[in-house]
Amino acid sequence: MSLPSSALPPAPEPGAPLSAQEVWDLLQTRWQVSYDLQLVQRRGRLYLQVMWAYLEQQSFPLTEEGYRSKLEELVGLLNGLGVAEQVRSWLGTTSDKPRQGKAMGLALEIPAGRASEFLL
Structure with missing residues (x-):
């Protein structure tokens, strides 16, 4: 369960690693939904993509648990x-x-x- 945007924790120190909860909160604060995120390689470069599908859509293919698991893995890669x-x-x-x-x-x-x- 995510925190309401009014109860967001203080901003992390510069250089601190990301957490899945922080990314979830950033998405919720910015767009009020949990967009799908993907790491994509094109022409020797890596891109973080914010897709148009989001967890709160009825047709979204992942459960909240699956989405959080995917987000944890992605955040680990980004930190790495x-x-x-x-x-x-x-x-x-x-x-x-x-x-x-x-x-x-x-x-x-x-x-x-x-x-x-x-x-x-």
């Missing part, structure tokens, strides 16, 4: 890539919104040395 602050900043400030059939994407700036672990 060293991009927590980029993601936190972007989700907290973007004015865009995913549209049906059009995802939003953040080109991740991966610190040197970490990209080779994830990009083939």
Whole structure:
């Protein structure tokens, strides 16, 4: 269960790892729904995509438990890539919104040395 937006915990210290709950809260605060997130590789770059489908849709393919599990795994990857602050900043400030059939994407700036672990 997520916290109401008025009861959000204080902002984490810069450089702190992301948590799945923090990402959930950022999505809820920004768009009032839990959009699907995906990590996508294109032309040697990694992108975090905010898809147009969301947990609260009747047709969404995951349960809340499945969504949270997927979010935990994704957040672990983002923390491993060293991009927590980029993601936190972007989700907290973007004015865009995913549209049906059009995802939003953040080109991740991966610190040197970490990209080779994830990009083939």
